[in-house]
Amino acid sequence: MIQKDIKSYFPILNQEVNGYPLVYLDSAATSQKPIQVIEAIEKYYKMDNSNVHRGVHTLGNRATEEYEGARETVRQFIRASSTEEIIFMRGTTTAINTVASSYGKANVEEGDEIVISYMEHHSNIIPWQQLAKEKGAILKYIDLEEDGTLSLEKVRATITNKTKIVSIMYVSNVLGTMNPIQDIAKIAHEHGAVMVVDGAQAAPHVKIDVQQLDCDFFAFSGHKMCGPTGIGVLYGKKSLLEQMEPVEFGGEMIDFVGLYESTWKELPWKFEGGTPIIAGAVGLAAAIKFLEEIGLDTIERHEHAMAAYAMERMQTIDGLTIYGPKDPEKRAGLVTFNLSDVHPHDVATVLDMNGIAVRAGHHCAQPLMKWLDVSATARASFYVYNDEADIDRLVDGLQSAKEYFNDVY
Incomplete structure (x- = not known):
């Protein structure tokens, strides 16, 4: 388990909301930031702020070294083979869009297939919708099992020799489902398709080894893993990135610019047009070091324990439905639920009145909401700074919400 004083590293948690100590259970949307990350960004701006790769002065050299x-x-952190395969971007959304706009446009033709699943986040649906429309390709969905998992039988039945791209989230931001990415990648490669992984909900919580997964692209965001907003990463196999054209043009990514023709820098910089996200990269590195000091294995065990405890406690509430795998070992540290006859926004509002922050809505997963046959859900998501006392507060808050709305109606 995580040490008891871990909350002391997160200044934002030391406050009251609506007269109650804050319980933050919305880390799947964005995590809070430890003092180590805040101080790393502050130090950069106080001491090293300069542009990178351009100047020969001391500040420029220091900034470049940090970046x-x-x-x-x-x-x-993700066990890539080379820094040439690490592209800094604004986040997971930008990374997936880049793959669709560069690799996808160059390699997908009319009648080809793009395969995703019903559980995907909008950022792993819309880019492929747009690519399919532009190219006359076919967008196919892998159906889910009753418990919200993916079966390899259905994966095999959906991917064909016409499939060019398979793009699947590693961990569902709604169901908590942990997908068998390595097995799906193997099936994709057997049919000549590339494997794209939305790793936004996985990178903060489990060890990532992109070489072992054998994925072709892997995208994740810093703000979900104790890092700052506005910074993320696209990993791509070098052989694929070398073939791809950049999608943003301007300073930093060029080698030579003439009046009518230009050439690009080598990897990874040809995909990083303009002044890069320097402070964000510094903050992300500090976040990674913080998580690795705790240990990703420790974090994963802690979150499984939190999910198991939460499900056990929440199942005692009459009329509460939990979505996703029943086995806590098959899900990440979040629980998505509904309270019968109460809209999730109302549930979240009552919880907020008690100082408890959860997410309510469609979670940028409207196709999944349709598959679940609901308009919205509430979600409690856990991270390194949460403990059983937070879950006890959640359960007490849910009981209060249930009693309040029973009295109202």
């Missing part, structure tokens, strides 16, 4: 050092930190 490229962050790239190496990320490489080690």
Whole structure:
């Protein structure tokens, strides 16, 4: 389990909301930031702020060293083979859009197939919808099992020799489902397709080894893993990135610019047009170091324990439905639920009145809401700074919400 004083590293948690100590259970949307990350960003702006790769002065050299050092930190974190395969971007959404706009447009033709699943986040649906429309390709969905998991039988039945791209989230932001990415990648490759992984909900919580997964692209965001907003990573196999054209053009990504023709820098910089997200990269590196000091294995065990405890406690509430796998070992540290006859927005509002922050809505997964036959759900998501006392507060808050709306109606 995580040590008891872990909350002390997160200044934002030391406050009251609506007269109650804050319980933050919305980390799947964005995580809170430890003091180590805040101080790393502050130090950069106080001491090292400069543009990178351009100047020869001391500040420029220090900033460049920190920025490229962050790239190496990320490489080690996801176990990529080279820093040339690590592209800094605004986040998961930008990364997936880049793959669709660059690799997809160059390799998908009319009648080809793009395969995703019903559980995908909008950022892993809309880019493929747009690519399919533009190219006359076919967008196919892998159906889900009753418990919200993916069966390899249905994966095999959906992917064909016409499939060019398979794009699946590693962990569902709604169901908590942990998908068998390595097995899906193997099936995709047997049919000559590339494997794209939305790793936004996985990178903060489990060890990532992109070489072992054998995925072709892997995208994740810093803000969900104790890092700052506005920074994320696209990993791509070098052989594929070398073939791809950049999608943003301007400073930093060029080698030579003439009046009518230009050439691009080598990897990874040809995909990083303009002044890069320097402070964000510094903050992301600090976040990774913080998580690795705790240990990703420790974090994963802690979250499984939190999910198991939450499901056990929440199942005692009459009229409460939990979505996703029943086995806590098959899901990440979140629980999505509905309270019968109460809209999830109302549930979230009552919880907020008690200082408890959860998410309510469609969670940027409207096709999944349709599959679940609901318009919205509430979601409690856990991270390193949550403990059983937070879940006890959640359960007490849900009981209060249930009693309140029973009295109202």
